[in-house]
Amino acid sequence: MLGLIGVDVDGTLVGTRNVVRDDVWAALAAARAQGVRIALCSGRPALGHALEYAKRLDPDGWHIFQNGASVVHAESGESLSEAFPPDALPALVNRARAHGRLLELYTDSAIAVTLPGDLARRHADLLGIAYQPQGPEALRGTVVRTQWVVPREDEAAVMAEPHEGLDLHPAGSPVMRDVMFISVTRAGVSKGSAIRRIAARYGVVMNRVMMVGDGENDVSAMREVGHPVAMGNADAPARAAARHTVGHVDDGGLRDAVELALTL
Template identity: 55%
Template sequence: MLALVCIDVDGTLVGSNNEVRDDVWTALEEARSAGIQLVLCSGRPAFGRAREYAERMQPDGWHVFQNGASVVRVGTGESLSSEFPAAELRELLAAAEQSGELLEVYTDTAYASTLRDTQAREHAELLGVPFPPLWPAELQGTPVRAQWLIRYEQLPTVRAITPAGLDLHPAGSPRMRETLFVSMTAPGTSKGSAIRRIAESYDIPLERTMMIGDGENDLQAMGVVGHPVAMGNAEDVVKAAAKYHVGHVDAGGLLEALALARQL
């Protein structure tokens, strides 16, 4: 049996209805009772629904939010988060103002948005947080991540106006199919770097860890664990990087992956 299993949220834990299946919660409880350390490993922030998922999944454990920018022990509030570079954030805000694209800025506990349009409202609903969010100038605390919300075909344009050196983590959501979330973190910050830190804190060798995901932002995590698993709905590049393949999220693919973790 593996010692640590990391689980993405959108398209892995959560299906197209933005809910977690009851049988998935039962399987997670059984895995935890069997001794597996469960880690939420999401691009979502450390508040709203993602925080609730983490607390239910492993109440006393470390979890990964914001593509590795927020690493939080939900039971105690301890944080190993990485600060977003201030100069690059100023450049991003200027680029957002000039381009008119939606940019979000996050701390560990709150977020701000440059627009309050339909897309921003839908994202707030997806996250399970109040709308409207703060304006960037109103955001208090240490920024850890920024994120573009764009159409898929706009990715080359957004890459061109994003400051060099930042780590980009594009990902989608079954609930907002037309939107590409391009998360940006400080250099060297990713789900992969966060998993390394968590595994070390638990004294668990990486060869006894699993990452289950579906999006491009899961690739760095898959590259550090011993057992990478791709969901049936995963992007082709994720399937190519995975050692194991399971069913679609809406067909209970995560149940297959958890069963596999208990057999390895």
């Protein structure tokens, strides 16, 4: 069996009802009981539901948040965060305000938004955190990531705009189908770079690692591991990067991926 499984959240662990199936939890617990490390590998911050998922998946383990910008130990809270280039922040904030767009700024434990309102409120509900919007000027601590939260029809325009020295990680959620989340990190920071760091911490070689995902932001990790798995509901880039394909998230596809990991 494999030594480490990376698990995306939206569209992989969590389906259209924003819950995790009981049989998926059971499969993940069985794998952990047999010695397989389970690492959450999400674009979400280490807050709310995502942190709860991480603690349940592997309470004494390392987990990936914010598309690799935060690598956090569930029990101790130790962080291996990658700081966002501070010189890049003012231009992004100004662009967001000029276009009337929602840009979120994240530290390891707090969020600021440029545009309070419906999108910010809906995203807070999705994350499982209280909607208490604060502006970028009020945010304290080291910013590790920013994120555009825009209608799907605006994705192409945002992706085409200059983001020098930064990497973009677009992803959707089955719970907010009309929205694209375009995460922005320092160049070179991704789920792929983070899963390598975790595997090294555990002493697991990359050909004994599985990554299960459904979105374009999962591809960097899928390309690093020996066993990339696409969910049945995966976007085309994730399908193209996969070695294995399992069922739809709402049908328990992640359970099938975990059971496969125990046979490899």
